[in-house]
Amino acid sequence: KLYPESNSDRLRKKLATKNKIKEENVFVGNGSDEVLALSFLTFFSGRGNLCFPDVTYSFYPSLAKLFEIPCEILETSKNFKINLNDISKNTSSVIFPNPNAITGLGLKKNYIEKYLTLHPDVFFIIDEAYVDFGAETCLPLINHYKNVLIIQTFSKSRSLAGLRIGTCYGDPDLINALNATKNSFNSYPVDRIASIAAIASIDDQKWHLDHINKIIINRNYLTNKLEE
Numbered sequence: 001k002l003y004p005e006s007n008s009d010r011l012r013k014k015l016a017t018k019n020k021i022k023e024e025n026v027f028v029g030n031g032s033d034e035v036l037a038l039s040f041l042t043f044f045s046g047r048g049n050l051c052f053p054d055v056t057y058s059f060y061p062s063l064a065k066l067f068e069i070p071c072e073i074l075e076t077s078k079n080f081k082i083n084l085n086d087i088s089k090n091t092s093s094v095i096f097p098n099p100n101a102i103t104g105l106g107l108k109k110n111y112i113e114k115y116l117t118l119h120p121d122v123f124f125i126i127d128e129a130y131v132d133f134g135a136e137t138c139l140p141l142i143n144h145y146k147n148v149l150i151i152q153t154f155s156k157s158r159s160l161a162g163l164r165i166g167t168c169y170g171d172p173d174l175i176n177a178l179n180a181t182k183n184s185f186n187s188y189p190v191d192r193i194a195s196i197a198a199i200a201s202i203d204d205q206k207w208h209l210d211h212i213n214k215i216i217i218n219r220n221y222l223t224n225k226l227e228e
């Protein structure tokens with residue numbers, strides 16, 4: 001049988017071990033853009049207003065429009081900071097990258113957790129596409145909250161955008177819901193070669209860390225020169 005594993009079991013097991021969580025907490029898709037699309041349809045569609053910042057990843061408004069999800073724009077401060085307390089009471093769902101694209105500004109896990117605790121009825125997606133470049137991950141929150149999903153990607157800090165590997169972490173009930181949506185579209189979104197290469201990438205921890213460092217050094221150089 002030459003089809004890929006339907007639920008990317010080996011890769012999910014690898015990701016679970018790496019992140020010290022269970023396989024039931026892990027979902028894998030064809031790039032995080034696909035994971036985002038499946039998540040919007042599964043968790044945001046028909047739920048009411050979706051809130052995201054004015055400065056953010058351009059794909060969110062596109063997906064919201066496609067799935068006819070009403071949007072609410074959260075205005076960032078003068079220095080582009082996201083203030084979760086500014087989210088309106090009418091909001092049903094919230095999504096933002098942490099750190100935010102294109103500002104690179106991140107929120108602390110404790111700050112996000114405080115908002116989650118106070119608003120158990122609001123569904124949260126945190127897009128951690130750039131988390132490896134020095135930000136704090138919110139991954140531990142999935143063990144305590146059923147209203148939060150964390151999405152990550154192999155495209156940025158691993159420079160493997162061509163592989164199309166996006167990952168998602170959450171409560172097993174949320175992962176099951178995502179699987180139901182995924183299986184209605186495409187039961188085999190991650191091909192065999194991409195799965196094997198992704199596992200090899202996780203095994204090569206040293207290359208990943210060296211690569212992250214190179215990019216951070218380059219970022220600091222660029223920041224300094226721009227300030228000069």
Ligand SMILES: *Cc1c(COP(=O)(O)O)cnc(C)c1O
Binds near residue numbers: 030101152154161165
């Ligand atoms: C690049 C990016 C993605 C999409 O990455 P994939 O290549 O589809 O995994 C998602 N969210 C943000 C914030 C990004 O910058």
